[in-house]
Amino acid sequence: MIKAILIFNNHGKPRLIRFYQYFAExxxxxxxxxxxxxxxxxxxxxxxxxxxxxxxxxxDYKLIYRHYATLYFVFCVDSSESELGILDLIQVSVIIVxxxxxVQVFVETLDxxxxxxxxLDLIFHMDKVHYILQEVVMGGMxxxxxxxxxxxxxxxxxxxxxxxxxxxxxxxxxxxxxxxMNLPEIPRNINIGDINIKVPSLSPF
Amino acid sequence: CPENEMIRVIRSARTQGEERGVIQRECAAIxxxxxxxxxxxxxxxLAKLLYVHMLGYPAHFGQMECVxxxxxxxxxxxxxxxxxxxxxxxxxxxxxxxxxxxxxxxLSHSSQYIQSLAxxxxxxxxxxxxxxxxxxxxxxxxxxxxxxxxxxxxxxxVHIVRKIPExxxxxxxxxxxxxxxxxxxxxxxxxxxxxxxCERNPGNLDEFRKAVPELVQIMKGLVTSGYSPEHNVAGISxxxxxxxxxxxxxxxxxxxxxxxxxxxxxxxxxxxxxxSSKTAGSAVLYETVLTIMDIKSESGLRVLAVNILGRFLLxxxxxIRYISMTSLQKIxxxxxxAVQRHRGTIVDCLKDxxxxxxxxxLELSLALVSAANxxxxxxxxxxxxxxxxxxxxxxxxxxxxxxxxxxxxxxRWHIDxxxxxxxxxxxxxxxxxxxxxIQLISVASELHxxxxxxxxxxxxxxxxxxxxxxxxxxxxxxxxxxLLKGDCDEIEPMQVTEDDVLDVLETILQSHMSSxxxxxxxxxxxxxxxxxxxxxxxxxxxxxxxxxxCIDVELQQRAVEYNALFKKYDHMRYxxxxxxxxxxxxxxxCSLARTExxxxxxxxxxxxxxxxx
Numbered sequence: 001m002i003k004a005i006l007i008f009n010n011h012g013k014p015r016l017i018r019f020y021q022y023f024a025e026x027x028x029x030x031x032x033x034x035x036x037x038x039x040x041x042x043x044x045x046x047x048x049x050x051x052x053x054x055x056x057x058x059x060d061y062k063l064i065y066r067h068y069a070t071l072y073f074v075f076c077v078d079s080s081e082s083e084l085g086i087l088d089l090i091q092v093s094v095i096i097v098x099x100x101x102x103v104q105v106f107v108e109t110l111d112x113x114x115x116x117x118x119x120l121d122l123i124f125h126m127d128k129v130h131y132i133l134q135e136v137v138m139g140g141m142x143x144x145x146x147x148x149x150x151x152x153x154x155x156x157x158x159x160x161x162x163x164x165x166x167x168x169x170x171x172x173x174x175x176x177x178x179x180x181m182n183l184p185e186i187p188r189n190i191n192i193g194d195i196n197i198k199v200p201s202l203s204p205f
Numbered sequence: 206c207p208e209n210e211m212i213r214v215i216r217s218a219r220t221q222g223e224e225r226g227v228i229q230r231e232c233a234a235i236x237x238x239x240x241x242x243x244x245x246x247x248x249x250x251l252a253k254l255l256y257v258h259m260l261g262y263p264a265h266f267g268q269m270e271c272v273x274x275x276x277x278x279x280x281x282x283x284x285x286x287x288x289x290x291x292x293x294x295x296x297x298x299x300x301x302x303x304x305x306x307x308x309x310x311x312l313s314h315s316s317q318y319i320q321s322l323a324x325x326x327x328x329x330x331x332x333x334x335x336x337x338x339x340x341x342x343x344x345x346x347x348x349x350x351x352x353x354x355x356x357x358x359x360x361x362x363v364h365i366v367r368k369i370p371e372x373x374x375x376x377x378x379x380x381x382x383x384x385x386x387x388x389x390x391x392x393x394x395x396x397x398x399x400x401x402x403c404e405r406n407p408g409n410l411d412e413f414r415k416a417v418p419e420l421v422q423i424m425k426g427l428v429t430s431g432y433s434p435e436h437n438v439a440g441i442s443x444x445x446x447x448x449x450x451x452x453x454x455x456x457x458x459x460x461x462x463x464x465x466x467x468x469x470x471x472x473x474x475x476x477x478x479x480x481s482s483k484t485a486g487s488a489v490l491y492e493t494v495l496t497i498m499d500i501k502s503e504s505g506l507r508v509l510a511v512n513i514l515g516r517f518l519l520x521x522x523x524x525i526r527y528i529s530m531t532s533l534q535k536i537x538x539x540x541x542x543a544v545q546r547h548r549g550t551i552v553d554c555l556k557d558x559x560x561x562x563x564x565x566x567l568e569l570s571l572a573l574v575s576a577a578n579x580x581x582x583x584x585x586x587x588x589x590x591x592x593x594x595x596x597x598x599x600x601x602x603x604x605x606x607x608x609x610x611x612x613x614x615x616x617r618w619h620i621d622x623x624x625x626x627x628x629x630x631x632x633x634x635x636x637x638x639x640x641x642x643i644q645l646i647s648v649a650s651e652l653h654x655x656x657x658x659x660x661x662x663x664x665x666x667x668x669x670x671x672x673x674x675x676x677x678x679x680x681x682x683x684x685x686x687x688l689l690k691g692d693c694d695e696i697e698p699m700q701v702t703e704d705d706v707l708d709v710l711e712t713i714l715q716s717h718m719s720s721x722x723x724x725x726x727x728x729x730x731x732x733x734x735x736x737x738x739x740x741x742x743x744x745x746x747x748x749x750x751x752x753x754x755c756i757d758v759e760l761q762q763r764a765v766e767y768n769a770l771f772k773k774y775d776h777m778r779y780x781x782x783x784x785x786x787x788x789x790x791x792x793x794x795c796s797l798a799r800t801e802x803x804x805x806x807x808x809x810x811x812x813x814x815x816x817x818x
């Protein structure tokens with residue numbers, strides 16, 4: 001079981017926090033602090049697994065983490081999860097979040113490195129990141145790992161939200177403006193580290 | 206949008222205090238908005254509150270708003286409402302009961318996205334009552350035509366089974382039939398559900414063993430399929446699903462010949478054909494190895510498996526080395542000889558600079574200690590102790606003591622090992638081990654002189670390590686006469702006067718570094734010396750009487766009793782037998798026995814009068 005997903009920056013400021021086991025608020029903050037303390041001590045060339053935190057689950061739990069530029073992505077798991085599997089899952093999730101954002105948020109420079117989720121994206125769209133993650137992990141268990149599937153579902157849900165209750169004028173103008181933009185092409189294939197992805201062909205917005 | 210504005214304002218705060226002020230104002234505004242009956246920006250307000258909550262500020266006033274939002278017909282409001290409920294509520298709060306009805310309705314909503322919100326929330330925080338109530342609905346959804354819903358219903362069912370194991374019966378038939386679905390998400394959910402059903406109730410194992418051929422087929426399909434871009438990760442087809450299936454096969458094959466036979470070929474195939482150059486392949490290979498080791502597999506396959514782990518131990522990638530040690534740990538009890546072959550590499554990992562790798566290497570090394578290798582292993586372990594990261598030190602010392610006790614080739618070796626650890630890492634030795642160490646020392650009677658000399662010399666250079674101090678004080682008290690004689694077979698002679706000894710004991714008594722337990726040991730040692738020395742009885746008497754008014758109650762009590770020994774029963778003092786093991790004993794003229802001190806768990810000495818009559 002995945003007990004928690006914690007994303008925080010190099011100074012320990014939380015960017016996304018999701019607990020799959022109940023903890024009181026002050027305990028949650030303590031866990032965040034302890035996790036940051038443990039993870040930030042690690043060099044860059046050591047392994048991605050950490051033991052020794054005491055707050056979440058006693059001895060049967062590990063921290064599996066990846067460090068991307070200014071962000072730490074930490075999954076707190078118990079022994080029922082495959083450590084290497086979760087390590088891959090973190091990478092997959094980061095890529096998914098990136099792809100989802102770059103469809104939604106019309107950024108001029110799509111040659112941004114896909115490996116780095118922009119911290120600002122997380123800060124200003126925390127709820128959207130939750131919705132994306134909800135398609136990957138549910139109730140502390142891995143739900144879906146097919147990137148095409150996830151990205152497509154996220155996009156459909158976002159459309160549902162936008163289409164509801166009538167758009168006010170401004171977004172409608174933005175929509176047509178975007179339709180008329182010459183968007184640079186989203187790469188068809190992404191190769192990062194161990195993972196190759198074929199980016200889903202999403203219908204034009 | 207409004208929450209971005211708030212976020213910008215919060216981020217522009219330059220101090221913690223300023224941030225608190227901003228957030229207080231924002232929360233007041235949010236509260237006011239919540240109280241208004243209608244509000245165009247309801248979802249924005251809740252989103253703001255969730256942001257504030259993530260930063261660690263109180264947000265419980267938003268709970269009812271979540272309940273209201275969940276009941277809204279608008280998807281945008283439901284969405285954030287459910288998210289809020291998952292962040293702010295848990296089943297212990299009353300507000301969570303209020304969303305049961307919404308969840309129930311939403312589970313049968315016409316839109317799959319709304320159904321999905323309800324499923325997600327139920328799987329995260331469904332209480333036992335909610336689960337009982339909604340289980341039939343979930344079971345119905347497991348048979349629904351839509352894979353998106355099916356896979357979520359499967360994980361929901363897992364949550365329900367965890368909450369109410371008896372409801373597992375309800376899901377067993379559907380779980381089995383889900384295995385014929387083609388959608389990987391559904392398969393994944395089905396395998397997780399079946400795993401949970403088997404782990405919760407071993408009675409289900411027979412039923413699901415019938416599914417072994419199907420599971421084997423699924424794996425074969427994944428392993429031999431051509432490149433499938435949909436599920437491909439580094440050349441491996443859906444490694445996540447493969448790992449799950451392998452785990453389930455492990456549970457089903459355990460202790461069962463027939464099931465193990467049925468999966469043998471497949472496991473051999475996966476073990477030999479999986480490309481482990483990337484993480485995904487390694488993940489699959491490891492699960493395969495663990496499954497092979499856990500079921501009743503052929504011995505040839507077992508050897509193959511352990512060799513795979515051994516190879517990975519030499520991998521350049523630290524993650525792989527770490528995982529291979531974790532895996533070896535799981536099989537070290539059952540396949541001890543096989544793992545022993547890799548002892549050299551494991552011991553080398555003790556020197557790795559990565560603390561996680563060191564930790565695994567320590568665990569494994571301790572598990573691999575045996576009578577045959579105790580001398581060389583202890584050398585390595587003691588060497589490790591000197592560079593050991595602080596968080597591992599006390600575990601390392603305990604492990605070393607255990608190993609030494611089990612396999613010591615000689616008493617001298619054992620005492621030397623104990624002394625080495627106490628002297629180099631005495632500060633990390635756990636308090637609870639002190640009585641045992643004392644016991645071991647007292648039994649090695651030919652080595653008393655050697656031991657007390659070594660400990661005394663360590664003590665005079667460093668009184669900060671409490672366990673060392675306690676053991677040393679005890680020895681000085683017991684064997685002080687041997688210490689004062691000055692010569693000892695195996696150590697260069699050193700002249701130790703009574704004053705020297707009393708000096709060091711008094712220093713310990715007075716030092717702010719000494720724990721109460723250590724001071725107790727020091728005082729008792731001083732007292733015991735009164736029967737072993739000749740020239741400084743008055744000095745001892747005065748120390749003891751000073752501590753009669755010590756603020757530490759334990760010390761005071763001890764001193765008062767010792768004082769009494771001097772005053773009233775001086776002629777009896779030499780007859781006192783010091784016995785560490787006895788309980789409270791009242792006999793003779795006066796009772797000076799004491800129980801173990803509660804707060805220090807120290808193994809105190811007990812004084813018991815020899816019956817003079």
